[in-house]
Amino acid sequence: xxxxxxAGGSGTRFWPxxxxxxxxxxxxxxxxxxxxxxxxNRISPLVxxxxxYVVVGKNHAKLTDNLIGGMGVHILTEPIGRNTAAAIxxxxxxxxxxxxxxxxxxxxSDHFIADTDGFIKVLRAAAEAAKSGSIVTLGITPTRPETxxxxxxxxxxxxxxLSTPFFAVNRFVEKPDLETALKYLASGNYFxxxxxxxxxxxxxxxxxxxxxPNLYAGLxxxxxxxxxxxxDRVLESVYSDLESVSIDYGVMERAKAxxxxxxxxxxxxxxxSWQALYELRRxxxxxxxxxLLADALAIxxxxxxxxxxxxxxxxxxxxxxxxIVDTPDGLLIAxxxxxxxxxxxxxxxxxxxxxxxx
Amino acid sequence: xxxxxxAGGSGTRFWPxxxxxxxxxxxxxxxxxxxxxxxxNRISPLVxxxxxYVVVGKNHAKLTDNLIGGMGVHILTEPIGRNTAAAIxxxxxxxxxxxxxxxxxxxxSDHFIADTDGFIKVLRAAAEAAKSGSIVTLGITPTRPETxxxxxxxxxxxxxxLSTPFFAVNRFVEKPDLETALKYLASGNYFxxxxxxxxxxxxxxxxxxxxxPNLYAGLxxxxxxxxxxxxDRVLESVYSDLESVSIDYGVMERAKAxxxxxxxxxxxxxxxSWQALYELRRxxxxxxxxxLLADALAIxxxxxxxxxxxxxxxxxxxxxxxxIVDTPDGLLIAxxxxxxxxxxxxxxxxxxxxxxxx
Numbered sequence: 161x162x163x164x165x166x167a168g169g170s171g172t173r174f175w176p177x178x179x180x181x182x183x184x185x186x187x188x189x190x191x192x193x194x195x196x197x198x199x200x201n202r203i204s205p206l207v208x209x210x211x212x213y214v215v216v217g218k219n220h221a222k223l224t225d226n227l228i229g230g231m232g233v234h235i236l237t238e239p240i241g242r243n244t245a246a247a248i249x250x251x252x253x254x255x256x257x258x259x260x261x262x263x264x265x266x267x268x269s270d271h272f273i274a275d276t277d278g279f280i281k282v283l284r285a286a287a288e289a290a291k292s293g294s295i296v297t298l299g300i301t302p303t304r305p306e307t308x309x310x311x312x313x314x315x316x317x318x319x320x321x322l323s324t325p326f327f328a329v330n331r332f333v334e335k336p337d338l339e340t341a342l343k344y345l346a347s348g349n350y351f352x353x354x355x356x357x358x359x360x361x362x363x364x365x366x367x368x369x370x371x372x373p374n375l376y377a378g379l380x381x382x383x384x385x386x387x388x389x390x391x392d393r394v395l396e397s398v399y400s401d402l403e404s405v406s407i408d409y410g411v412m413e414r415a416k417a418x419x420x421x422x423x424x425x426x427x428x429x430x431x432x433s434w435q436a437l438y439e440l441r442r443x444x445x446x447x448x449x450x451x452l453l454a455d456a457l458a459i460x461x462x463x464x465x466x467x468x469x470x471x472x473x474x475x476x477x478x479x480x481x482x483x484i485v486d487t488p489d490g491l492l493i494a495x496x497x498x499x500x501x502x503x504x505x506x507x508x509x510x511x512x513x514x515x516x517x518x
Numbered sequence: 519x520x521x522x523x524x525a526g527g528s529g530t531r532f533w534p535x536x537x538x539x540x541x542x543x544x545x546x547x548x549x550x551x552x553x554x555x556x557x558x559n560r561i562s563p564l565v566x567x568x569x570x571y572v573v574v575g576k577n578h579a580k581l582t583d584n585l586i587g588g589m590g591v592h593i594l595t596e597p598i599g600r601n602t603a604a605a606i607x608x609x610x611x612x613x614x615x616x617x618x619x620x621x622x623x624x625x626x627s628d629h630f631i632a633d634t635d636g637f638i639k640v641l642r643a644a645a646e647a648a649k650s651g652s653i654v655t656l657g658i659t660p661t662r663p664e665t666x667x668x669x670x671x672x673x674x675x676x677x678x679x680l681s682t683p684f685f686a687v688n689r690f691v692e693k694p695d696l697e698t699a700l701k702y703l704a705s706g707n708y709f710x711x712x713x714x715x716x717x718x719x720x721x722x723x724x725x726x727x728x729x730x731p732n733l734y735a736g737l738x739x740x741x742x743x744x745x746x747x748x749x750d751r752v753l754e755s756v757y758s759d760l761e762s763v764s765i766d767y768g769v770m771e772r773a774k775a776x777x778x779x780x781x782x783x784x785x786x787x788x789x790x791s792w793q794a795l796y797e798l799r800r801x802x803x804x805x806x807x808x809x810l811l812a813d814a815l816a817i818x819x820x821x822x823x824x825x826x827x828x829x830x831x832x833x834x835x836x837x838x839x840x841x842i843v844d845t846p847d848g849l850l851i852a853x854x855x856x857x858x859x860x861x862x863x864x865x866x867x868x869x870x871x872x873x874x875x876x
Contacts, residue, residue: 175833176831176833205821376650396781430811457863457866457867459859459862459863460856471847472845472846472847472848472849473534473847473848473849473867473872473875474848474849474851475533475849475850475851475852475863476851476852477850477851477852477853477856477859477860477862477863478852478853478855478856478859479851479852479853481838482837482851486849487830488829489829489830489831490829490830490832490833491830491831491832491833491844491849492835493832493833493834493835493837493840493842493851494833494834494835494836494837495835495836495837497836498818498835498836501817501835501836502835504817504835505815505817505833505835507832508815509815514831516832
């Protein structure tokens, strides 16, 4: 079995900790390790290290190699970001050369999962379905009317695999507004789309060939160069012309192969903002519900998140509900409820040409 | 005429900008220069540089010399802090050797004065009274029921000097509670005690001799060593045994010489807290009443004070009424209304033995 870790993201919601040169997946915000390292370690009970493929942008290849290259994983470099269909397709043509019928786990590199055992158990079940030619998605039971996630509408129950129930998929839906999200939550037959997929290279490449023939042609050209001296040159010349489309929109919504959603309740979060991180790590709160990931002193202060490299003492006095993020060249002090707007700063700094700060 | 700048203070209310090694008078919080430099420059229209005496603790002598030694002022080092009566006495014995009948202006080193011309005008008037043997204090007309200042109760009006009205002094009173401060404000015959005094060396030394004979004896021993090789040794051995008492309590309240309070309204502030600093510099507010003494970006944020060495970008999002002070090894984020409690942090850090941070 193989794993594909999608590490091409470039979020801005964890500014100033995240930067163009250091996207979220490289940050140690959920544990002592980066999200990327945790993702690679989490899949290790199921997949040999040398069967893990990390797809990453050229600018972050060196950083990725420094972090997890030593494990023996493969790093597949994208010359330019071309969205998830191309990235998954690139990994699929590499893996297909080894075993086109082996299940491959497609994993976002920047999510949090609390229950690794539960995660492994669901993936094991999903792998069985993938081997028989299905596309499997993992759906998270919604616990709130979240407007920041995509949803999967499930159809009829199709059974259980290793005691994990799974369902047909009626459709994938984009991030809803609050009213729609409330309906989804009430209806009981919507899951959050975890962005985790399981299929074989054969299945997914057949779907890409049918739905995105131009992308398939490009991937085919790249595939022929694998293992040859010309690989880097071919990749460089072909990749930027590939169609840029998401796997959900470009492939899943038009797939002919059976698609199943497996109910996956293993404490998942996409860690989409500082506020989400604060809510995730509640076991580490002090007695005033402060999450102090820093060298910090707090007097009469509660419900704050402080994140730093611990190079400086941070003192809080009489403050509440703040996010404080301290880095060597940038400091954020925000109302935690405004976490979604943090991305405005890197936008402003980019417009102002303050290179390095965004 | 002579000036004595009292630079022995060691406040903690401007932590983390102020430290034991860097008290408030050395900070550039009210202008581009330190409060100490501004104090020396402010008196320059009236006093030659070589007639300015700065009294400072041993630990800060080098820093003082670096900041204002180049002006040609005299730096008088205290081996150990022994409160204001001893510090003023030390300066007085030095100045008395040159001219015991010349007015000396005793100036705190860490106050702010908006109107330098007005300040000079009042001092000029006060100098005349001092020459005739009076002790002169400068009293600030209260504008609010401040509980952080000492007060002077004035007696009958005694006239005007250079169009500055002056009054007899009934008594000096310590920092009042709010109820008492409200009474003082309403009564109309209380001034804030600016801590600025004017007298001749002869007058003040005579009062010290009468009220604090032991202190006087010690000063006399020091005086005899001035200009000799033994000075440092004598100072070191005598100073630590001097009585530690404030000039207000030890001398003023029992003085036999006439004491006058001159009405001094020249935009004075003792800059007693970050909040006081914020209120002082309102002309520099941005359009959301933020005082940004920093490289800062503010979105939907108002009434904040940000102070830094400008080595790092500081971004505010949706926050209000905060004091943010950024230094290389310590960061403060406080509710501005809690400015008086900032001193708790250096206290905590001292107890924790975190040397350098307090």
